[in-house]
Amino acid sequence: MRNVFRRRRREQQEQAVEEAAAQPVRESGPWDADEPHPDTDRIDLGGLRLPHNPDFDVRLASIGDQHVGVVVLYEESSLQVQALAAPRSTGLWDEVRAKITSQAKTLHEQEGPFGPELFGEIVTEGGPRPARYIGVDGPRWLLLAIVTGRGAVDDTVAAAFVDFLKDVVVVRGEEPMAREEAIPLRRPNDPQAPAEDATAFNPFRRGPEISELR
Known part of the structure; x- marks a missing residue:
């Protein structure tokens, strides 16, 4: 009987360890697909899994x-x-941030909810x-987000975008990729990944085509 209790106690301890390991170690994301994160219903785009927000108009950028990438339209703003x-071995945001500021003198650095970010004005059509x-x-991986329009200056709209980013899951995969290469995405109903050789990031290149997610 004593062995039965010992075995049961050991099983309970192992279960508790497993449950603890499955809990997120941070309060919020963005999350890596391989780390513990809240198991909620998300839009699966392959390289990104996005939280649902019925107020957002989410579109693929190609x-x-x-x-x-993805474009989210909300309250006269785009994300x-x-x-x-x-x-x-190293992060990429410091390098990319310096590259952006070298080309856009109207942007300056400020502290944001995720650390250093850039703020200012950009020229559009x-x-x-x-x-x-x-x-x-x-x-x-580096998750890069660009907010333009009202959401860049309105705290309420900005908060909705920040909450969205905090629940994004990035699926990097194990395949080798070039530095700053876009992690490929796909439509939710398309199990096949798109063609390889994604374009390297350039925030000042002519924008991609935008298509709605149906």
Whole structure:
């Protein structure tokens, strides 16, 4: 009988350890697919899994036949999200941030909810617009987000975008990728990944084509 109790106690301890290991070690993301994170219903785009928000209009951004990012439209604002491959040993956001500021003198650094970010104005076809560049380094990836329009200056709209980013899951995969190469995405109903050779990140190149997610 004593052995039975010991075995049961050991099983309970092992179960408790497993449950503890499955709990997120941070309060919020963005999450890596291989780390414990809340198991909620998300839009599966392959390289990104996005939280559902019925108020957001979420669209895929493509260059040719390659889906390279996501555009979220909300309250006269847009949130562009892209996951980029990064080195295994170091993060990429410091380097990308310096590259952006060297080309856009109207942006300056400020502290944001995810650490250093860039804020200022960028020139668009419709004229200058307020913009925020947000970067989050993960294991072998960088999640880059660009907020333009009202969401760059309105705290309420910005908070909705920040909450969205905090629940994004990045699926890096094990395949070798070039530095700053866009982690490929796919439509939710398409099990096949898009073609390889995703375009390297350039925030000032002519924008990608935008298509709605159905």
